Amino acid sequence: MTWQKQRLPEDHPSVRSGGIGVLLVNLGTPDEPDAKSVRRYLAEFLSDGRVIEIPPIAWQPILRGIILNTRPKKSARAYAKVWGERGSPLATITADQAEALRERLGTGLTVDYAMRYGNPSIESRLVAMKEAGCERILVAPLYPQYCAATTATVVDKVGQVLAKMRWQPSIRTMPPYHDDPAYIAALTQDIGAQLQGLSFAPEVLLLSFHGMPKRTLELGDPYHCHCRKTARLLEDSLRGKGVIAPDWRVQTSFQSRFGPAKWLEPATDATLEAEAERGTKRIAIAAPGFAADCVETLEELAIEGKRQFTDAGGDNFAVLSCLNAGAPGMEMLETIVRRELFGWI
Numbered sequence: 001m002t003w004q005k006q007r008l009p010e011d012h013p014s015v016r017s018g019g020i021g022v023l024l025v026n027l028g029t030p031d032e033p034d035a036k037s038v039r040r041y042l043a044e045f046l047s048d049g050r051v052i053e054i055p056p057i058a059w060q061p062i063l064r065g066i067i068l069n070t071r072p073k074k075s076a077r078a079y080a081k082v083w084g085e086r087g088s089p090l091a092t093i094t095a096d097q098a099e100a101l102r103e104r105l106g107t108g109l110t111v112d113y114a115m116r117y118g119n120p121s122i123e124s125r126l127v128a129m130k131e132a133g134c135e136r137i138l139v140a141p142l143y144p145q146y147c148a149a150t151t152a153t154v155v156d157k158v159g160q161v162l163a164k165m166r167w168q169p170s171i172r173t174m175p176p177y178h179d180d181p182a183y184i185a186a187l188t189q190d191i192g193a194q195l196q197g198l199s200f201a202p203e204v205l206l207l208s209f210h211g212m213p214k215r216t217l218e219l220g221d222p223y224h225c226h227c228r229k230t231a232r233l234l235e236d237s238l239r240g241k242g243v244i245a246p247d248w249r250v251q252t253s254f255q256s257r258f259g260p261a262k263w264l265e266p267a268t269d270a271t272l273e274a275e276a277e278r279g280t281k282r283i284a285i286a287a288p289g290f291a292a293d294c295v296e297t298l299e300e301l302a303i304e305g306k307r308q309f310t311d312a313g314g315d316n317f318a319v320l321s322c323l324n325a326g327a328p329g330m331e332m333l334e335t336i337v338r339r340e341l342f343g344w345i
């Protein structure tokens with residue numbers, strides 16, 4: 001980034017320009033694990049028409065009258081179980097990913113992170129990057145599988161922020177990377193290392209993705225297909241590299257159902273129970289669709305999932321960590337980000 005003072009009239013404001021930035025974006029999380037903070041976060045998240053595809057006139061009374069009076073208390077209890085010294089795991093890990101990427105890309109680039117809902121907001125970070133002189137910004141939604149409720153809403157938000165700027169930076173957005181060889185290789189390496197460290201040999205490796213209303217698949221959202229393709233490529237890679245034994249089964253499921261509508265199936269909780277009931281004693285779960293561990297992996301899978309599996313008769317249960325800011329995941333992110341910055345750096 002350059003501090004351009006050359007040949008400006010004395011009374012001309014100084015402007016920073018010429019910089020290039022990368023903005024990592026994840027979903028968002030409450031500021032604190034209490035009902036008030038969770039309520040504020042859920043109110044923003046669940047008011048997004050990309051997330052709840054019901055007309056606001058019908059949805060807002062349900063949201064304000066029922067959901068925001070019941071769910072925050074329950075969700076806050078889940079967040080409290082996984083909250084770390086530095087705060088929400090999702091925010092902490094995303095900050096660590098930005099730091100690690102900054103080190104890998106070198107000092108010539110500005111690397112920051114934002115949350116689609118909550119803090120730090122996309123608006124605050126984009127404005128800060130522009131003020132720091134970034135004229136070109138790569139926005140990188142940390143979602144391997146494209147989904148309107150996640151990827152598209154980040155791009156929508158960026159558009160809303162740009163709409164308020166007189167002097168806009170040029171923007172690129174990182175594409176989904178569900179079938180990128182760098183992503184499959186990172187998962188293979190990371191999952192392989194974690195499986196080797198287990199004290200038991202699983203009979204089943206369950207790949208659990210965040211769910212979506214089934215209707216979105218019928219409306220043309222590629223999310224389900226992206227998840228299925230990731231699962232297929234990952235299983236092929238794990239088998240091809242001898243990471244998993246030939247007799248292990250690899251299953252795919254969808255977690256975190258929200259509301260009464262039909263969601264993608266099979267559901268993770270039902271799969272865990274069904275596996276235990278058919279006699280599976282040892283299971284490992286990976287969540288390849290989450291770039292960072294969060295309440296959905298650390299509480300819903302690691303705590304609730306374990307209870308569901310063992311209550312139904314299972315013995316050994318392990319949830320593997322997400323790629324987070326570890327070397328395989330950061331290697332992948334650096335590869336993809338450098339590719340998307342082509343021509344800019």
Ligand SMILES: C=CC1=C(C)c2cc3[nH]c(cc4nc(cc5[nH]c(cc1n2)c(C)c5CCC(=O)O)C(CCC(=O)O)=C4C)c(C)c3C=C
Pocket residue numbers: 027028029030050051052071075088090143147149150210211212213256258289290293294295296
């Ligand atoms: C990884 C992709 C994700 C998709 C697709 C997704 C869709 C989706 N989610 C909800 C509702 C909730 N999700 C919640 C948490 C949450 N969701 C994702 C990711 C995806 N969501 C993450 C990374 C997180 C964790 C956030 C954290 O702070 O750790 C929650 C909040 C928690 C709770 O109350 O259970 C809700 C609610 C919908 C409705 C949806 C698609 C329509």
Ligand SMILES: [Fe+2]
Pocket residue numbers: 210256
């Ligand atoms: Fe979600």
Ligand SMILES: [Fe+2]
Pocket residue numbers: 256295296300
């Ligand atoms: Fe959940």
